[in-house]
Amino acid sequence: xxxxxxxxETEETASDCGVVAARYRVERDLRAALVPLSSRLFDQIxxxxxxxxxxxxxxxxxxxxxxxDDSPYxxxxxxxxxxxxxxxxxxxxxxRSHIPSSGLRCRVL
Numbered sequence: 433x434x435x436x437x438x439x440x441e442t443e444e445t446a447s448d449c450g451v452v453a454a455r456y457r458v459e460r461d462l463r464a465a466l467v468p469l470s471s472r473l474f475d476q477i478x479x480x481x482x483x484x485x486x487x488x489x490x491x492x493x494x495x496x497x498x499x500x501d502d503s504p505y506x507x508x509x510x511x512x513x514x515x516x517x518x519x520x521x522x523x524x525x526x527x528r529s530h531i532p533s534s535g536l537r538c539r540v541l
Contacts, residue, residue, distance in 0.1 A: 470515055474522050484526060491519040 477483045494516045 468518065470518055471522070474519065478522070478526065484523075487519060488523060491516060491523060494519065 474487060477486060480486075494512050498512060498516060
């Protein structure tokens with residue numbers, strides 16, 4: 433004997449699950465879209481052999497170029513500042529995750 437309304441509840445539950453799943457997909461896609469392309473590139477470079485050293489050297493070059501604000505390439509320096517910040521954050525996070533907690537402290541300027 434079937435209870436009236438049981439099928440309606442099942443359909444509503446399935447519909448609610450579809451809405452929730454769609455919401456999670458949209459949130460996931462939005463989070464992925466908000467990650468800067470430079471961060472994705474740096475993550476891929478870091479995954480390669482010698483990638484962290486390359487990123488540290490790249491940041492050192494960027495910092496050197498940012499010190500010359502009166503250069504004719506001032507607009508380029510202004511565009512490099514956010515990339516420098518992204519690299520700094522990435523390097524700090526990587527060094528914290530790769531260095532065992534032995535009491536050593538790393539300082540990234």
